[in-house]
Amino acid sequence: MRRRSFLALAGAGSLCGCSGAVHQLPQLSGENLTMAQAEVQSSGGTLQRRSLSDEEVNEILTSALRRIRPAASELCREMNVGVCTWQFRLSGDRSLNASAGANGVIVINRGVVEYAANEEQVAMVIAHEMGHHMANHVVAGQRNSAIGAVLGAVLLGALAAAATQGSYGSASATQAAARTGGNVGGAIGRISFSKEQEREADYLAAVILYRSGMDLDKARGFLVTLAKATGRKETGMLDSHPAGPERVAAWDRAVAEVRATNGQLPKRA
């Protein structure tokens, strides 16, 4: 009897995967972290926001997506864990953020493209959100997202309306955003994915970019930008993706491993 209930509990635990990552991720050393902290502190200067037209924002996003999509789809099928059909939404929000929501929805804020120094950095953000879907992090977190979904629907509806009035977006984009608002809000309204899941999404992004033949060192600069923004609270709205020197250090460890394995996935956790 006792044995039976123990096994039942063990089964439930292994199915949940609530807080964890699908893969074994490299561990950070104190030295990695110290170096990243020094780099972020000395990177100085204000955050650089590029002034881009709507057409330029669209071109950069479309081009970045085109470059990584084949490798990302292949990797997702190889993992065979999560959602591999993605729907992309562009938000007129100028803060540095992006999110992954139910039904494969990926929202990229305009602010991501404006703060990114190059296409590789935009690709990294898209690939990170793809990573959350591939590893099924979104589904694993949905149990806690019901309240967030309600709040998020209101928030996204307001954003979409503002975007239509301004320079961005169209009536059809607004309607699409309103339709998916409840789902997208599930991700935005959630406090966060677990730290391990965030690291896994970054690792998968590194694999995707590597397999796409993109420059991982050029992409890395975005994490330094995020760490600067987090430290100074200049942009806010980073709640769903807190980032600091630790994330930069973890990226470096991931990239070293990805290069050493020629883009293979790590062992399953």
Ligand SMILES: [Zn+2]
């Ligand atoms: Zn994330």
